[in-house]
Each structure stands twice: as structure tokens, then as C-alpha cells.
Amino acid sequence: MAEKPLFHYDEARGRMESVRWLLAAAGVEYEEKFIHTNEDLEKLRSDGVLMFQQVPMVEVDGMKLVQTRAIMNYFSSKYNLYGKDMKERALIDMYSEGLADLNEMFILYPFDPPGVKEANIALMKEKATNRYFPAFEKVFESHGQDYLVGNKLSKADVHLVEMIYNMEELDTNILANFPLLQALKTRISDMPTIKKFLQPGSQRQPPVDEKSIQKTRKIFKF
Amino acid sequence: MPGKPVLHYFDGRGRMEPIRWLLAAAGVEFEENFLKTRDDLARLRSDGSLMFEQVPMVEIDGMKLVQTKAILNYIATKYNLYGKDMKERALIDMYAEGVADLELMVLYYPYMPPGEKEASLAKIKDKARNRYFPAYEKVLKSHGQDYLVGNKLSRADVSLVELLYHVEEMDPGIVDNFPLLKALRTRVSNLPTVKKFLQPGSQRKPFDDEKCVESAKKIFS
Numbered sequence: 001m002a003e004k005p006l007f008h009y010d011e012a013r014g015r016m017e018s019v020r021w022l023l024a025a026a027g028v029e030y031e032e033k034f035i036h037t038n039e040d041l042e043k044l045r046s047d048g049v050l051m052f053q054q055v056p057m058v059e060v061d062g063m064k065l066v067q068t069r070a071i072m073n074y075f076s077s078k079y080n081l082y083g084k085d086m087k088e089r090a091l092i093d094m095y096s097e098g099l100a101d102l103n104e105m106f107i108l109y110p111f112d113p114p115g116v117k118e119a120n121i122a123l124m125k126e127k128a129t130n131r132y133f134p135a136f137e138k139v140f141e142s143h144g145q146d147y148l149v150g151n152k153l154s155k156a157d158v159h160l161v162e163m164i165y166n167m168e169e170l171d172t173n174i175l176a177n178f179p180l181l182q183a184l185k186t187r188i189s190d191m192p193t194i195k196k197f198l199q200p201g202s203q204r205q206p207p208v209d210e211k212s213i214q215k216t217r218k219i220f221k222f
Numbered sequence: 223m224p225g226k227p228v229l230h231y232f233d234g235r236g237r238m239e240p241i242r243w244l245l246a247a248a249g250v251e252f253e254e255n256f257l258k259t260r261d262d263l264a265r266l267r268s269d270g271s272l273m274f275e276q277v278p279m280v281e282i283d284g285m286k287l288v289q290t291k292a293i294l295n296y297i298a299t300k301y302n303l304y305g306k307d308m309k310e311r312a313l314i315d316m317y318a319e320g321v322a323d324l325e326l327m328v329l330y331y332p333y334m335p336p337g338e339k340e341a342s343l344a345k346i347k348d349k350a351r352n353r354y355f356p357a358y359e360k361v362l363k364s365h366g367q368d369y370l371v372g373n374k375l376s377r378a379d380v381s382l383v384e385l386l387y388h389v390e391e392m393d394p395g396i397v398d399n400f401p402l403l404k405a406l407r408t409r410v411s412n413l414p415t416v417k418k419f420l421q422p423g424s425q426r427k428p429f430d431d432e433k434c435v436e437s438a439k440k441i442f443s
Contacts (some may be wrong), residue, residue, distance in 0.1 A: 051357050052320050063312060069291070070315035077308045090287055090296040097289035098274045135273050 005030040005060040005075075008044060010219050012212050013205040014107055015068045016056045018159060020204060022072060024197035025158040025188070026079035032203065038219050072096075076155040088150045095136070095148055095156035099163050102132055106166050110208040111217075121170055128167045133178050136160060140180035146187060153188075161188040169207055227252040227282040230266060232441050234434045235427045236329065237290045238278045240322075240381055242426065244294055246419035247380045247410075248301035254425065257441055291322070298377040310372045317358070317370055317378040321385050324354050328388050332430040333438070347393045355400050358382055362402035368409060375410070383410040391429055 005023070009016040011034040023030050035041050035055065045053050049064045057066045065071050076082035076092075083089045102124065109120040136148070145151045148160065164185050167174050175182050188194055197204050227245065231238040233256040245252050257263050257277065267275050271286050279288045283300075287293045298304040298314075305311045327346050334342055358370070367373045370382065386397055386407050397404045410416055419426050430438075 051316060052323070053353055061309065063309065065312055065316055067316045067319035069319050070312055073315050074308065074312040077311065086296065086299045087283065087285065089299065090285060090292055093292035093295050094273060094287055094289050097292050101274075131274055 005058055007032045008035065008057040008059070009055050010035045010216055011205070012208065012216055014056075014216070017205055018068065018103065018162060019056065019058065019071050019075065021158050021162045021194075021197070022075055022079075022081065022155060024193055024203070025153065025191065026075065026081060027193040028075070028079060030203075035219055036215075038221060041219055069100075072155060081153060081155045081158070083150055083154055084152075088154075091149045092154050092156045095139075096159050098132060098135070099156075099159045102127060102163055103159075103166070106163075110213055111222075124167065125171050125174065128163075128174060129177075132163075133167075133175070133181055137178045137180050140184070146184075157184065157188060161185050161194075226250075227280055229254045230257065230271075230279040230281070231277050232257045232438050233427070234430050234438055236278075236430075236438065239427055240290065240325070240384060241278060241280065241293050241297065243384045243419070244297050244303070244377055244380050246425070247375075247413065247416050248297065248303060249415040250297075250301065252425070258437070260441055263441055294318075294377060294381075303375065303377040303380070305372055305376055306374075310376075313371045314376050314378045317361070318381050320354055320357065321378070321381045324349055325381070325385050325388065328385070328392070331392070332435050343392060346389065347396070350389045350393065350396060351399070354385075355396070355403060359400045359402050362406060369406070375413075379406065379410055380416075383407050383416075388429075 005028070007016060007019070007030055009032070011032075020030075035044070041055070044050050044055070044057065050057055051064075051066050054066060056068055056071060057064055058071050059065075060074070065074060073082070083092050105120060105124050105127075109117055109124070112120055139148055143151075147153050148156045160181075161184060164175060164181060175185070189198060196202060227250065229238055229241065229252055231254070233254075242252075257266075263277070266272050266277070266279065272279055273286075273288050276288060278290055278293060279286055280293045281287075282293075282296070287296060295304070305314050324346070327342065327349070331339065331342050331346065361370055365373075369375050370378045382403075383406065386403060390397055397407065411420060418424060428434075
């Protein structure tokens with residue numbers, strides 16, 4: 001049988017967390033080799049296994065894949081989370097790309113200086129509440145189905161629920177006006193593999209704290 | 223038959239240019255609806271055409287697609303520029319994402335405050351010369367084929383060649399250090415559809431000048 005995918009990243013959410021959520025949803029086991037020091041990163045670089053000298057990198061099916069989207073798209077295709085045809089994939093991509101914009105802010109804000117951090121938290125809450133969540137609530141209102149696309153679980157649903165959890169860390173009440181998103185969150189969270197992923201001791205990474213910020217800064221030298 | 227795709231954006235490169243290149247390379251004629259004022263953008267927003275209130279938006283095959291990468295993925299799939307299987311698509315995505323990272327820096331450059339432009343240009347040059355271009359040169363060297371993936375033109379080739387043109391505007395002669403990239407650029411540029419797109423009077427957009435920057439700021443700010 002094929003080997004389990006092997007993830008190379010630091011022991012943090014960052015740009016790998018969406019991949020962790022996706023494989024959890026697909027019920028796929030994977031291993032992680034955490035980068036703990038800058039030397040660990042430099043070793044990967046000098047071994048020539050990082051195409052653009054960057055992680056995330058996933059060893060899967062004989063490939064050493066870098067770039068979060070390339071990794072996400074590959075696993076989505078492999079585990080049937082990417083729609084049944086070209087048009088469904090277009091919708092899934094549109095939804096996921098919108099979420100990626102919000103996620104980019106979420107990944108970066110813990111590293112912002114004071115003042116900027118508070119402004120970015122406010123901006124994320126505003127964008128989630130007034131731009132992104134209304135758009136997705138409307139998708140559900142329009143087709144009345146359990147999932148965003150094709151009446152079937154896709155990467156867009158998983159990514160949206162991940163972002164819901166993220167935004168709730170900023171504002172526990174942020175879903176108050178979005179009953180259909182609340183229902184989706186419940187539906188996805190109750191899937192056995194996601195339920196397990198949401199339990200303590202899983203491969204889900206905790207929120208960023210000061211200690212992990214310092215560690216990440218040392219690894220990536222910024 | 224379905225009508226031509228309609229591209230909604232301001233009259234500049236921005237985030238729509240990779241889409242123009244890909245449609246052109248695929249030999250697909252398209253129309254453009256240029257946003258000129260904030261009201262133009264507000265109208266698209268209020269009529270519900272923009273899922274996330276943002277352009278680019280492309281009307282294609284009955285859909286109003288937003289998000290550059292969603293649009294590119296759809297066009298690439300439709301016109302057979304996205305590899306023959308899942309693994310080829312993974313490589314194409316990896317390569318295209320690298321291009322997109324550098325292209326984003328290039329895209330932002332004209333809009334930066336004057337005090338930051340010099341550092342940004344130095345960073346673009348450094349990353350092009352020392353990170354991205356060597357990586358693609360190595361891919362072409364390792365398999366010795368004419369295109370990045372599957373011995374066949376893909377969207378990765380198109381976006382890389384677009385990037386080569388854009389970076390060379392900022393760092394003349396940079397491609398001379400990368401003979402296989404130079405050969406790829408020549409090869410792709412000589413495809414009839416791309417050659418036409420590179421001619422004056424095509425729908426290709428020039429480097430953003432001061433007037434273009436002011437126009438964009440007026441619409442989006």
C-alpha cells in the first residue's frame with residue numbers, strides 16, 4: 001500500500017493547517033515531520049527538496065509538493081472533494097479562493113505589531129460579517145442544500161468551516177446572523193473524522209501564542 | 223453557441239492580465255468591460271455580479287466567476303492547458319503558484335509609495351534571479367523537454383512566460399542568465415495565438431504608468 005503523506009512544516013497552523021483540515025475531512029492519515037529550527041529548514045533547502053526554498057512541503061505519491069494550493073488541489077482531486085465536473089470545480093475554486101484571502105489575513109495577524117494587530121482583527125471581523133459570510137449564507141439560501149456545491153462535501157465546505165472556527169476565535173458571536181452557516185458548521189463538525197480532529201490530542205494545531213510566534217520567527221528569520 | 227467571455231476590470235494589467243494571457247494563448251476571443259469610475263464598480267456590486275464585491279470578474283459559460291485563480295483554473299481545464307491527470311495538474315499548480323507569488327510582487331510595485339519602491343524592486347530582482355528563475359531553469363534542464371509539464375503546453379508555461387516579460391521590463395537582460403527559460407519564452411512567443419497577442423493593438427496591457435495607477439486608485443479606494 002502507499003505510504004502515508006508526510007508533512008514538513010513547523011509545529012503551528014500557518015499555511016499547513018488548511019491541508020490538515022482537508023485530510024481530516026477525507027479520513028486520510030498522514031505523518032508530520034516538524035521543523036523546529038532554522039537549521040532544520042536549511043537542511044531541507046540544501047537537500048533540494050523545496051522547489052522555491054519554502055514550506056509547506058508534502059511528500060505524497062512520489063512527489064515533493066510545495067505551495068499550499070497545489071497541495072490542497074491534489075488532495076481534493078484524489079479524495080473526491082473537488083466536484084464532479086469543470087463547472088463545479090469553478091464554483092469550488094471561487095469559494096475557496098475567497099476564503100483564502102480571509103485566511104491570509106488570519107495567518108499573518110499574530111505577527112503584526114500592536115495597534116496594527118487590533119486594526120487587522122477589526123478588519124477581519126468586518127470582512128467576515130459583511131462580505132464573506134453573507135455571500136456563503138446566500139449560496140445556501142439559493143439552493144437549500146447541505147453543502148456548498150453539487151449537494152456533496154467538497155474542499156470549499158471544509159475550508160469554510162475551518163474559517164468559521166478561526167473567526168469565532170476573534171468573536172465568539174460572529175455567526176449569530178448566519179443560521180445556515182451555523183448548520184453547516186454543525187454538520188461538518190459532527191462528521192466522525194472531523195469530530196476526532198476537533199478533539200484534544202489530534203493533529204489540529206492550537207491558536208498562535210507568544211511562544212510559538214518567537215519560534216516561528218527563529219525558524220524563518222523574520 | 224455561447225458568447226465570448228466578458229472580462230470586467232479596469233483598463234490595466236492588475237489581477238486580470240494572467241487571464242488575458244491564458245485566453246489569448248488558448249486562441250479564445252474575449253470582450254472587455256472596462257471599469258472607469260467607482261460608480262462602475264458600485265453598479266457591479268449592487269447588481270449582485272461580484273460574489274465577494276471584488277473584480278476581476280469574468281462572465282463565461284453562464285457563470286459570473288470571480289477570483290483570479292478560480293478563473294484561470296476554469297479556462298485551463300476547458301482548453302486543455304491543465305495536464306492530462308491529477309499528478310500533472312499538481313506539478314502545474316506548483317509551478318503556477320510560484321509564478322503567482324513573484325507576479326504579485328511585480329503587480330504591487332507600481333502602486334507602492336515612492337520610498338518603498340527601491341527596496342521592492344531589489345527584492346523582485348533578487349527573488350527572480352536567485353529563487354524562482356533557477357527553479358524553473360532546473361525543471362526544464364532535468365527533463366530536457368520543450369514545456370514544463372507533460373511535454374505539452376500548459377497554463378504554467380503561459381504564466382511563466384508572462385512573468386519573464388514583466389520581470390525583464392524591470393531588470394533588462396535578466397533572462398540572458400537562463401538559456402532554457404529564454405528558449406521557452408521564444409517558443410511560446412512564436413505560437414501564432416501568443417504572437418498575435420504580443421503585437422501592438424492587441425488586448426495585452428502595458429506596464430502601469432502614473433495615469434493607470436491614479437485611475438485604479440480612483441476606482442478601488
